[in-house]
Amino acid sequence: MNDYDLILVGAGHAHLGVLRRWAMLERPPGRIALVSADPQAWYSGMLPGLLAGRFSAQDCAVELQPMCRAAKVDLIIAQVESISAEQRRVTLTEGRGLNANWLSLNVGGQITSLAQQGDAMHCLAVKPFAQFLAGWQQWQQSPKPLAIIGGGAAGVELALALADKVPQLSLFCAGKLLAGHSPGLHLRAIGALRQRRVRLREYSPVSRIEGDQLFSEDELVWRGERVLLATGAQALPWLGQSGLQCDARGFVQVLPTLQSQSHGQIFAVGDCASLPGVRKSGVYSVRQGPVLAHNLMAALREQPFKNYRPQKNSLALLATGDGGALLAWRGLSASGQIYGRWKDYLDQSFIRRHRFSG
Ligand SMILES: Cc1cc2nc3c(=O)[nH]c(=O)nc-3n(C[C@H](O)[C@H](O)[C@H](O)COP(=O)(O)OP(=O)(O)OC[C@H]3O[C@@H](n4cnc5c(N)ncnc54)[C@H](O)[C@@H]3O)c2cc1C
Known part of the structure; x- marks a missing residue:
């Protein structure tokens, strides 16, 4: 049986x-x-807000045990x-x-890792979230320049959330930033990154790490000790x-x-x-x-x-790290604090809906 x-x-x-x-x-x-x-399910939509210091870890995760108990489902961690x-x-x-x-x-x-020679560069993948958050907490004790690899929505949100937390931040993307999204959202994201002094490198596919250097094909594109991997799901x-x-x-x-x-x-x-x-x-x-x-x-x-x-069509709401958000819907785009409040409402409603007591 x-x-x-x-x-x-x-x-x-x-x-x-x-x-x-x-x-x-x-x-x-x-x-x-x-x-x-994990005993919790992390809600990725709130992760940028957590990193920006707007939410606590508890706000961004659903405890599985009470939910499973209510559904009469055995939970195996x-x-x-x-x-x-x-x-x-x-x-x-x-x-x-x-x-x-x-x-x-x-x-x-999972997040694709990069070919690496030597151990001078520390890499942290944004997933699994529990490991990422533990690693990021350690990094925060001694802030250093940071490179983020990944020019999708996650890379942009992370860059905007972390720009004030490190002395210098560079964002690398393999092709166009936010490829697949509308030109309006692309421009708004570039503007928001510029405002937060994030150095953006589009069309710069980082392929390997040698010592403390990042290479895009044979070009040396960045030097430092810390890289955050936010490349798409593999x-x-x-x-x-x-x-x-x-x-x-x-x-x-x-x-x-x-x-x-x-x-x-x-x-x-x-x-x-x-x-x-x-x-x-x-x-x-x-x-x-x-x-x-x-x-x-x-x-x-x-x-x-x-x-x-x-x-x-799906609504895209990208947190800008300051409580605001960029919005894209069917080729239209907008930005502002009001969209951030809307995003917070939607995200927090998701968590509330799945939170069971006991
Ligand atoms: C920073 C960031 C922000 C994002 N923001 C948004 C957003 O605002 N809106 C949006 O739509 N998307 C967003 N995304 C994308 C979104 O995270 C993913 O597309 C989404 O989480 C996929 O959901 P899923 O249901 O497939 O699985 P996931 O939410 O990824 O959950 C997978 C589950 O499987 C478990 N698991 C994995 N491997 C194993 C294993 N071997 N054994 C047991 N359990 C396992 C994990 O612990 C996890 O609980 C964001 C991603 C990132 C990185």
Whole structure:
């Protein structure tokens, strides 16, 4: 007999939505567990505000135990080392194996590391958040010049949040800053970075570290001791080794029902999944939550599944580190304190919705 009817792997945004529904409404029948590397789920949208000193760590995370208790789901705090899609077996780093009839994966991605020679440069990846925050706290005790690598929304928000915390900050991006976003947002972000004296280098793909030097191809682009990696999500290597059908970048290919294309008893959502029209962002993962909750209930009750349809447009709100935000919606852009207050309201509502007592 299997250990569980369903195992939720990873406490990503969609799984939080699923657990909330089950805690408040109705939970599917059977034995269900959540495996999470951390006892809290960090909410990335508030991380820049935490770094800027506007929020405490407690404000930015959801405790999983009360939520799981309310949803009658076993919480297993452990790191997943591998899964076998064929056997639907989850192997934990502590060596334990768990089998389930159904699996649902919401494990996010990881940050690509850089080729490095020597140990003069200290690198800190922005994910996993718990490790990042511990490393950043240490760095803060003796502020030094900092390079951030990654010109997406996360890189921009981090640069704006940290500009006042270090003596000098440089932001490197491989192509255009905020590629894929509107020209208006691009210009506003450049303006905000300039105002905070962040040195921006676009079209400067940093490829390696030698001693205390950063190189873009053969050009020496920066010298210092500390680098923050905020490059986009890369697939966790064990997904590609699981037997699940993955895209060229190693993300699990799913159907509109959010089931794996190759293994129908495994669902995958959020950044770890690959579906046309879906961007790697928390917003899309949150929106997958209700459909996933329905389909997991349907799976355990042998009922029909629903399709998830990605929204064509999504609102982007980028924190500027001073309580304000840059906004982009369907090619329009704006900036100001009022958008920051709106972002805070949306972010804090997300945390409040998922916070259970007890
Ligand atoms: C600084 C920063 C700011 C951002 N701001 C925004 C924003 O404002 N809006 C937005 O939409 N997106 C934002 N993003 C992007 C967003 O963080 C990701 O797209 C989003 O978190 C993906 O959500 P997810 O549900 O796929 O999984 P995640 O939220 O990444 O969660 C994955 C979960 O899986 C767990 N996990 C991972 N590996 C294992 C393992 N081996 N074993 C057990 N558990 C595991 C993790 O502990 C975590 O709980 C930001 C990213 C960064 C870095």
